[in-house]
Amino acid sequence: MAKVVLQLGELTCPSCMTKIRKAVSNQDGVSDVKVMFNAGKVKANIDESKVSGDDLGKVITELGYEVKKIKTKEIA
Amino acid sequence: MKFNMWVQKNQNRMTAVIAILIVISFAVKFLSLPLIETPAMIIASIIGAIPVFLHAWTALMNKVISIELLVTIAVIGAFVIGEYEESAVVTFLFLFGSYLEQRTLQKTRSSVKNLTQMAPTTAEVVDEDGNISTVDVDDVDEGDHVIVKPGGQIPVDGIIVDGKGYMNEASITGESTPVEKTIGDKVFAGSLTDNGTITVETTSVGEDTTFGKIIELVEEAQDSASPAARFIDKFATYYTPAVLVIGILVWIFTQDFPLAITVLVLGCPGALVIGAPVSNVAGIGNGAKNGILMKGGNAVNTFSKVDTLVLDKTGTLTTGQMSVTELNHFGDDKESDMALLSAVEGTSDHPLGRAIVKYVNDQDVNATSDLPELDTVKGQGLQSADGNILVGNERLMKANNVEVSDDAKKAINARINQGDSIVLMAVNKKLKIVVGVNDQLRSDAFEGLTALKNAGIKRVVMLTGDNKVAAQHVADRLPVDEVHAELLPEQKVDFVKKFTDEGHHVAFVGDGINDSPSLATADIGIGMGTGTDVAIETADVVLVKSSFDALAHAYVLAKKTVANTKENIIIAVGTVALLLIGLLIGVIHMASGMFVHEFSILVVIFNAMRLLRIKTLKKSPKLDTNQVKTA
Numbered sequence: 001m002a003k004v005v006l007q008l009g010e011l012t013c014p015s016c017m018t019k020i021r022k023a024v025s026n027q028d029g030v031s032d033v034k035v036m037f038n039a040g041k042v043k044a045n046i047d048e049s050k051v052s053g054d055d056l057g058k059v060i061t062e063l064g065y066e067v068k069k070i071k072t073k074e075i076a
Numbered sequence: 077m078k079f080n081m082w083v084q085k086n087q088n089r090m091t092a093v094i095a096i097l098i099v100i101s102f103a104v105k106f107l108s109l110p111l112i113e114t115p116a117m118i119i120a121s122i123i124g125a126i127p128v129f130l131h132a133w134t135a136l137m138n139k140v141i142s143i144e145l146l147v148t149i150a151v152i153g154a155f156v157i158g159e160y161e162e163s164a165v166v167t168f169l170f171l172f173g174s175y176l177e178q179r180t181l182q183k184t185r186s187s188v189k190n191l192t193q194m195a196p197t198t199a200e201v202v203d204e205d206g207n208i209s210t211v212d213v214d215d216v217d218e219g220d221h222v223i224v225k226p227g228g229q230i231p232v233d234g235i236i237v238d239g240k241g242y243m244n245e246a247s248i249t250g251e252s253t254p255v256e257k258t259i260g261d262k263v264f265a266g267s268l269t270d271n272g273t274i275t276v277e278t279t280s281v282g283e284d285t286t287f288g289k290i291i292e293l294v295e296e297a298q299d300s301a302s303p304a305a306r307f308i309d310k311f312a313t314y315y316t317p318a319v320l321v322i323g324i325l326v327w328i329f330t331q332d333f334p335l336a337i338t339v340l341v342l343g344c345p346g347a348l349v350i351g352a353p354v355s356n357v358a359g360i361g362n363g364a365k366n367g368i369l370m371k372g373g374n375a376v377n378t379f380s381k382v383d384t385l386v387l388d389k390t391g392t393l394t395t396g397q398m399s400v401t402e403l404n405h406f407g408d409d410k411e412s413d414m415a416l417l418s419a420v421e422g423t424s425d426h427p428l429g430r431a432i433v434k435y436v437n438d439q440d441v442n443a444t445s446d447l448p449e450l451d452t453v454k455g456q457g458l459q460s461a462d463g464n465i466l467v468g469n470e471r472l473m474k475a476n477n478v479e480v481s482d483d484a485k486k487a488i489n490a491r492i493n494q495g496d497s498i499v500l501m502a503v504n505k506k507l508k509i510v511v512g513v514n515d516q517l518r519s520d521a522f523e524g525l526t527a528l529k530n531a532g533i534k535r536v537v538m539l540t541g542d543n544k545v546a547a548q549h550v551a552d553r554l555p556v557d558e559v560h561a562e563l564l565p566e567q568k569v570d571f572v573k574k575f576t577d578e579g580h581h582v583a584f585v586g587d588g589i590n591d592s593p594s595l596a597t598a599d600i601g602i603g604m605g606t607g608t609d610v611a612i613e614t615a616d617v618v619l620v621k622s623s624f625d626a627l628a629h630a631y632v633l634a635k636k637t638v639a640n641t642k643e644n645i646i647i648a649v650g651t652v653a654l655l656l657i658g659l660l661i662g663v664i665h666m667a668s669g670m671f672v673h674e675f676s677i678l679v680v681i682f683n684a685m686r687l688l689r690i691k692t693l694k695k696s697p698k699l700d701t702n703q704v705k706t707a
Contacts, residue, residue: 012178016131018313022138038185038357039192039295063134064084071214 003073004053006042009066016065023059027051045075080134083127090127091171094120098164117160124167125151141317146340149323153337154666165667166341173674177350180681184354184688187361188298192291194247196265199231200224202275213282220278226271230263233285234276241272248286248620289612290620294364297372298357319343342655342669347676351644354680358687359637367620368630375616379600379634384580385533386572388594389540389550391587392604394515398427400435401496401512404487411441413508417501418443420458420467423450428499428513466502478502484510495549517550524624525555531632535580539568568594585627602627633690640687644680651676
């Protein structure tokens with residue numbers, strides 16, 4: 001298990017939030033997705049054997065949002 | 077999906093192009109050149125519809141019915157019936173509105189952003205061979221040695237292993253006076269070295285540092301909505317699809333296509349969705365800027381209702397730092413007696429002892445170096461084997477039949493009446509020194525509590541484990557309504573429970589050291605300490621800077637934030653009502669509806685921005701540093 005934090009550009013519409021959350025949650029091996037509207041961050045737990053932080057970054061980019069930074073941290 | 081990204085990035089430019097096209101179109105309209113007018117509007121509509129459509133599409137792919145979908149349908153509808161002017165203006169207003177939203181939201185978020193930008197990004201790591209390399213702070217591991225040059229920012233939490241210097245820890249403790257730190261001292265990420273080069277052994281990095289925790293807390297706080305905001309969030313989820321359904325029903329039953337698409341535009345829940353959260357963000361942002369961390373909309377909401385303030389004494393109303401109030405000497409050689417006292421107290425680690433050692437040191441008197449063997453007399457003090465040196469309380473003096481002069485008796489009584497703790501020293505059975513030691517009352521406690529009472533606190537209760545005399549002594553100097561002394565931590569919890577059971581809204585203020593149960597039990601736990609982990613985790617509101625000024629500011633801010641949220645909800649609901657009425661009496665059409673709509677969004681954002689400007693009450697001149705006693 002690992003924890004991924006993605007820093008996005010400014011989010012302005014709350015419906016973007018729902019969109020990003022659903023899109024990221026739909027990926028295999030992703031759990032506990034949290035989209036922080038004001039901080040412009042997405043946090044999720046991933047199973048690294050199934051998906052990577054970069055994969056999530058790609059999903060969000062394809063939705064049309066800028067991904068500034070991806071941080072992945074091992075958790076026990 | 078490259079196109080999608082391109083559109084996203086250039087949305088603002090596209091908005092500008094649409095604006096130009098619309099202006100051209102309106103201009104030529106007056107010149108009666110229909111050949112240019114209509115094509116300009118058509119092109120404007122198409123350019124405007126692209127980003128809106130893309131948003132709608134990606135949302136729909138993820139099974140979300142978005143506002144953009146409503147607008148897309150409305151624009152296509154207007155296009156089909158040949159209302160190019162309407163479709164162009166609607167897309168322009170929608171895009172321009174979201175641009176303004178972006179700009180203004182940035183403003184409301186700026187306080188927190190400024191805080192996060194203070195987080196260190198790189199560190200200079202020293203390897204075993206002494207080579208220095210600059211690395212991203214995320215790549216620093218526990219145990220790594222990092223070097224910090226004068227004026228540099230400390231990138232990690234850790235312990236100094238080499239060098240010394242003055243640290244400015246304002247970002248952690250709120251205290252901007254630099255503190256001297258040397259080998260073995262703990263330093264915090266985010267603080268600055270004023271001078272001196274130090275090497276730090278890393279104990280934690282990034283989000284695990286105290287500063288990282290503070291940032292994470294604030295970021296999560298602004299996104300954790302109040303009950304009102306959560307309700308609206310839910311409402312909006314069902315509201316948007318409902319508007320779509322209503323639009324279709326209107327079309328079926330009235331056969332009035334323009335009316336149906338107007339309904340879609342008017343139904344956008346804009347101000348309703350953004351109104352409540354934006355107040356929270358601004359309020360919490362203002363707090364963060366002033367060293368007040370409110371853990372989300374819920375905490376703000378509950379805090380604003382508080383009418384009973386329960387405070388711990390030691391470490392909260394007082395600084396928790398002991399200091400000597402007065403030292404009376406009886407006999408001839410004051411300096412050598414003080415030197416002896418300092419030496420004896422130097423052997424103990426008791427707070428009273430440390431205060432005395434510091435006091436004597438400050439008088440430029442050095443402690444005696446040759447000290448006989450000392451024995452501890454439990455509950456009384458210290459004595460030398462021959463009984464010639466006695467340092468302790470009155471009981472120790474009585475037990476050893478020490479001779480106490482009338483003057484000394486007077487001095488002792490004077491200290492007791494001041495609520496001081498007393499330390500006595502006798503040499504050769506004669507009382508030589510009477511020292512009063514006390515805890516400092518926070519300089520802004522009186523003003524802060526007065527401000528809190530003016531702001532709506534009805535009852536201030538002080539709870540303490542300390543004795544009644546000392547407690548009453550503190551209470552007499554402050555606007556405190558009730559005092560309960562000699563309490564154990566669990567008895568403090570009982571009091572808090574009793575108040576909440578009586579139907580009061582209770583806030584408990586403590587330092588989180590031995591009162592975390594009370595912090596957790598109260599409706600609102602307020603941690604007043606220098607950023608201790610316990611306080612950060614248990615409390616609902618954390619005051620980074622331990623001041624009553626900050627506490628009063630937090631309370632006023634909470635009240636104003638809640639009021640602001642209510643105003644925004646009224647504005648949003650009012651706008652929807654006005655639009656509906658306008659629609660029914662036929663004065664509102666698609667473009668004007670969109671205009672009113674976007675305008676109401678800006679109104680709620682600007683209203684929330686007023687919260688950013690609320691200032692800390694004042695930078696008060698120091699009151700007298702009253703001396704009070706602690707246990």
